Amino acid sequence: MSVLDTAASPAAPDHLLDVNDLVVHFPAGRQGPFGKTSFVHAVDGVSFRVRRGTTFGIVGESGSGKSTTALAVLRLAPITSGQVVFAGRDIADLSGSPLREMRKHLQIVFQDPFSALNPRRRAGDQIREPLDLLGIGSGSERDDRVRKLLAEVGLPPQAADLFPHQFSGGQRQRLCIARALAPEPDLIVCDEAVSALDVAIQAQILNLLKRLQRERRLTYMFISHDLGVVQQFCDEVAVMYLGKIVEQGSAAKLFTAPCHPYTWSLIAAAAPPGPVRDALKQRHLVKGDPPSPVDPPPGCRFVQRCPAAVDRCRQQLPSLDAIDPSHYVACHRASDLAETFIQIRS
């Protein structure tokens, strides 16, 4: 497919993306005039790997660091420390033209197609823009590709001459997808790409994304708060809470045997109506909002809202441990809780 394939390390031939201990901190003012600077711990030591051609889902509440993680992978948010190995090459420290060269392999589809398109430029020009900026192909080749891309996302060729306001929300999201596809990327981040759309349109876009993935062997990072969509759409899922991954595993494992109390809370909110849901809600649905990510205290991030917290949780930050080759949990009480969870399911 590209030169990058040959550059990939032989040890992990199918891992397109390998994120190691990624940290993104934003300064958030000082504590008093001479005090030390506070930091928002947006992403605090996140590691995961994404296999080529699969979909990696990230779920969590707003403020959990899902989007920041994705933006850091795309080098659109400043990385404080950690590695982002893309196709065998650490891109965390790249700058200048090597970084620009890398950009064509990484693209993004944003949540709100109304603000992601320039209202003053024609649709065709906007799809062509990444090709122009990255210097891909000659002029006529670029026009050609724009036409092909429009057809691929299910829009007529005349759409190229229209302005964004002449499209509906779903069509605009199709334009955003066409634009992301233009430089033929390997990885596309879908940051809540269907959340702003109506349910009927959401299904159209999800089907389109899946078809493109099959045809082009695309790799997706799919950020969403809708567990129903994530369960169906993703191969691997990570649950984030306040800058940390609290549970990660294959979609099958994670949703058949979730282990972290926070995952249970999300499931309790999304479960289909019925007595099981009522029982889940009563036991697991956490109340209120997550605490502030500015200078978090030591210990587990979830401790204030966790129904199963013990003293140890307040003092020691749990590490993300494997309970199964494809399932990781960061919880001190995972093994104690497993039994009560099983009771509910049965």
Add this chain to the structure above:
Amino acid sequence: MTLLEVDSLNVSMRNAEGHLVSVIENLSFSVAHGQTTALVGESGCGKSMTALALMRLLPEDFVITSGRILLEGRDLLSLSAKEMRSLRGRAMSMIFQEPMTALNPLFTVGDQIAEVLRWHQGLGGSAARERAIALLRVVQIPAAEQRVDAYPHQLSGGMRQRVMIAMALAGRPKLLIADEPTTALDVTVQAQIFDLLAELQQETGAAVLLITHDLGAVAELADEILVLYAGRCIEAGVSADIVEAPRHPYTRGLLNCVPHFTLGRAPKPWVDLGEIPGMVPPLGARGADCAFLARCALAADICRSRPQPALDPIGPGHAVSCWREAGGTT
């Protein structure tokens, strides 16, 4: 007993040339005391416009061309602006979709809740503040004494929506209109807000008109559901009937296109979601024939040759507007 009765309501919009374009056509429904009725449909189907018409808060250029809206037997359309104003917030109130734009950023949330109380109940400053704190507690905002002095930007999305609910409840309305109250919120918060609404409804006995685009989500909340498409009601009935045995192809499509979360079972390999191709016809492009015709997989000659069928009862408490379903008559 019915609280609200809407009788063949027609709303139109004046377009740039000054012509009237139909937005809502012949909408009739009623809401009983303490019941929850849901209006379901995609964007552009006229859900929010129905809500605004009920509140008589339609934007400029939108006019109610005919029909009646009766709240406890009183015709809202014949009331003066002043009388209407005394009803809003007291007899009926509305929770808006986007709490960030619906709250005034320059006033504390306490002031905004107290405004309702001063207007409608003539409470003084400190009494209104006390009530505002009590209302914030009712909607489960922690540390209500402190939050009452907070500005909207200091609160999270879920908290703002709770403030909106507190404001809407301040005048103890009999009818609460909730326009997509949870779309801007996280799933865990969504569940909390829906629970809160159900709980408050039990306590106050208010009727709720819930507007949403997610048919699956309202199934357990609503007693009755009306499915709107392009400004027309195409299916109406008892909630369980509509969700378990939808009759209109559009209603079926809406139910099929949502990937529902299943618990304790490994997900099946990806099968394309049932999608409804195309989109809602824009205003002004809606003819006399069935509005769903262009997107319908079951469309037959009968659908093309005749106008939109009337909303016909097909069973107790279940009506559908479709030529292909039993009972399609003009």
